[in-house]
Amino acid sequence: MNYQLELEKKLEEIAKLDSKPKLLLHACCGPCSSYVLEYLNCYFDITILYYNPNIYPDTEYVRRRDELKNFLTKFKLKDTIKVMEVPYNPDDYYNAIKGKEKLGEKSSRCYECYKLRLNKSAQYAKEYNYDYFTTTLSISPYKVSAWINEIGSTLEKKYNIKYLYADFKKKNGYKRSLELSAEYGLYRQSYCGCKYSMEARNIQNKKED
Ligand code: SF4
DSSP: OOHHHHHHHHHHHHTTTTOOEEEEOOOOOHHHHHHHHHHHHHOOOEEEEEEEETOSHHHHHHHHHHHHHHHHTTTTTTTTTEEEEEOHHHHHHHHHTTTOOOOOOSSSSHHHHHHHHHHHHHHHHHHTTEEEEESSSSGGTTTTTHHHHHHHHHHHHHHOOEEEOOOOOTTTHHHHHHHHHHHHHHHSSSSOHHHHHHHHHHHHHHHHH
8 A cells, every 4th residue: 555645645635624633643753753743734633642662761761752842842833732641661662572572673573562652542542532543653764664554554443543544754754854853953863762772773883883
């Protein structure tokens, strides 16, 4: 499926409505959110859900969350977009990926990590009566968009809440996020998020020294 095309068709439909639907947008950090918010803000009444128990260590979790809020302030969206946070509990992540710790990036460890975060987002969206839910995760070229959308599709049926199909890296989305990060001076992390991706980054850095 061409997820970008699906998104464009959906946005065309939404543009004809009298009012904006409510979208719960799972977000992992400021840089990934920047382009997605710029793109979707005129179509949806957006609430961000910050649920990222995968992020290690806790100082990094806080830094990414605060940079997201910092972007909203600088982009003048602070008063129109709410940020909801599910309290940080790294055990959610470690339980979800048990037995897969040693697998690398783009492995089934990552599949479980996407699923954990999307499942919470779908549950939250259903509980608080959103029209749609989706995630910023597909903007990263290091993540598997087909898996993200497959999980979204399963959860759409499980919770009876519409999932917004997307591949935000398309249409130069990733490039635009880099431009926005530079323009707004956003902190861009150098590893995906979990302690395993941090360790892999450190090994790579040592090799390059
Ligand atoms: S590498 Fe990224 S997506 Fe994969 S498990 Fe770690 S934080 Fe999650």
